[in-house]
Amino acid sequence: MGKVRENLAECSLPAALESMGERWAFLILRAAFNGLHHFEEFQQELGIARNILANRLARFVEHGIMERASVPEDRRKIVYNLTPKGSALLPTMVALRQWGERWETGEPAFPILVDVRDGRPIQEIAVLSHDGRKLTKHDMHWALPGDVPAEADAG
Amino acid sequence: MGKVRENLAECSLPAALESMGERWAFLILRAAFNGLHHFEEFQQELGIARNILANRLARFVEHGIMERASVPEDRRKIVYNLTPKGSALLPTMVALRQWGERWETGEPAFPILVDVRDGRPIQEIAVLSHDGRKLTKHDMHWALPGDVPAEADAG
DNA sequence: TTTGCGAGTTTCATTACAAAACTTATATGG
DNA sequence: CCATATAAGTTTTGTAATGAAACTCGCAAA
Known part of the structure; x- marks a missing residue:
């Protein structure tokens, strides 16, 4: 970036x-x-x-x-x-909460968010590439609309 | 929830x-x-x-x-x-920005964030289950540590 | 050795936030 | 029907955060 x-x-x-x-x-x-x-x-x-x-x-x-x-x-x-x-706004809120958990309060937070279907904890919110790779700030950059290869998604 | x-x-x-x-x-x-x-x-x-x-x-x-x-x-x-x-904090910030794009300013925002590897736009930030399903607020609930099936992840 | 820049402080005016009391419309119990 | 209670706010008044502009202080360049 x-x-x-x-x-x-x-x-x-x-x-x-x-x-x-x-x-x-x-x-x-x-x-x-x-x-x-x-x-x-x-x-x-x-x-x-x-x-x-x-x-x-x-x-x-x-x-x-x-x-x-x-x-x-x-x-x-x-x-x-x-x-x-x-x-x-749910993803934003969960992301902020997870960040607080990880970096402010320290790991275990109560209660935790789980999938209602299998009772397992949700994933950590992340920035993902179109094919699902987890991206850091070094793996992305800003582009203008013309530079983008056709299929649009979220930016 | x-x-x-x-x-x-x-x-x-x-x-x-x-x-x-x-x-x-x-x-x-x-x-x-x-x-x-x-x-x-x-x-x-x-x-x-x-x-x-x-x-x-x-x-x-x-x-x-x-x-x-x-x-x-x-x-x-x-x-x-x-x-x-x-x-x-990147995921949080991107999530908030995407929300603004979608609900405040209306779709096309400049510049857009793209994957440096293939130049394609990043995915929309979402809450995902452990196996990658996109979850809404109805698909999740709060649980206490004891209720969770072993493998811990983010909550 | 003076001129200028980078990174802040200080001063003072404006605006946001907060606690507690007050208001208005509706409900409830006798 | 009247007194009392409840829900959802407003008003009042004081404190804290924010903002614009001017000022400071250490360094650097000419």
Whole structure:
């Protein structure tokens, strides 16, 4: 991954950080992935200040990461559900968590994520080539669209 | 991924966010992956305030994400290099970038990451089962160490 | 020996975050 | 029907983080 000065600005990372770059964002997301749906649940689970939580949830809704709906049986209650866009953050969150496990807290973390089908732990998240080789930063570089051999995939 | 209230607190995500949860962290990291090494390079590339940049770089060094060294040929110059721990954030960063591409900016992002070996774009980052199936949040759940069938991997 | 660069600090203004109290709409029990 | 409780927020007020611009300090080059 050599030095590429050409339009780094157009990278989509800043756009992603617009939604996810604020404090608490990932922790609220994790709680949502763990099945929490209600304001008070998030608040008690995370210990976050109520105004900030309200703020973040509203932001998530604005950005299409969560959907807000009131429950018919009890109209005081509001449910927050992850949208497909929100659910699509799962790999990012798992990657960040795994990194923390490996480099911050040290190996064994509880609970661990397992495949529901066979109960075995998930793989470590990695950058893979089109044919499945694990890539490090030295094995890849930036390219402009014209340089790429036809079949497009993720970039 | 059902509701698991049992010790979410021990999840390593908060630890990871301790290093990476601050504003600019991922953008500085991206710049580093792109071969930037010097204070002024980061500053000009990102337009970040100098005091904040100094702060973040110092934090990265504290947390072992970057190494700080002065250049022998010109002892005014300082290089910041990613450590293995810092480089290990690549999958997380790529995952976040890909999410931004897909859901924020819309498909075509420039430049794109390609495999240096064949010039083809990298795969989309995903959560995979031990045998390589792509998993969604419905295909996995939390387990405690005792529940796991022997061969340990990442969790 | 002065001019300039690289890598930061300092100062001060602005903005984000946080704790606790308050509000509003709805439910529930007597 | 009235009192009390609950869910989901707002308001208020204080603290901490961020940002722009100017300043410092060590080295290097002319």
